[in-house]
Amino acid sequence: MRLNYFTKQLSTVKRWMATTLFCMLAIAFVWQGAFFSNTSAIAAPTATLIASADTGEQVKDKASEDAGRAKNFIQDTTDKVKQTAKNNASKVDQATDDNGSFVERKAKKDAARIQERADEDSARTQKAVDNTKNVVERTVDSIKDAFNK
Incomplete structure (x- = not known):
């Protein structure tokens, strides 16, 4: 009984960690893309x-x-x-x-x-x-x- 409860909690923590990691990577890619865009074509x-x-x-x-x-x-x-x-x-x-x-x-x-x-x-x-x-x-x-x- 105790092992089953611990396994469910661990599964929930894993899911939250994976979701958090995915969101952080998505934000990093969007943020990095803004710095590498070619703005010289817009400026001149x-x-x-x-x-x-x-x-x-x-x-x-x-x-x-x-x-x-x-x-x-x-x-x-x-x-x-x-x-x-x-x-x-x-x-x-x-x-x-x-x-x-x-x-x-x-x-x-x-x-x-x-x-x-x-x-x-x-x-x-x-x-x-x-x-x-x-x-x-x-x-x-x-x-x-x-x-x-």
Whole structure:
């Protein structure tokens, strides 16, 4: 009986200690965040804008680089899909002993369709990448024009 009472009291103390520790940590994080905030942008917004006047060109260059990498990735993926389709059709061809069966013809037709769709999807995706890059460049130019006026 006495041990049960002691265990309940200990459990209550643990819960209060955990709650207190959690609250103190939350207050410390909020308080510390106030000291590390960047107030220079609030104090001198024009200096920040002047310092980043050539940022637009950097953004446009980065967008072009990213678009190039994305196009390379898309083309690599397309090539891998086409190669896999060819390999699968070849495996079916080998398994059917070149007798021109329905399964063999179906596998070749499916491989051709997969390759065609891979090319179409690749072209559509690359066009979307170009459109996105153009939107970024137009947005940067619009922002630069707005600040120059």
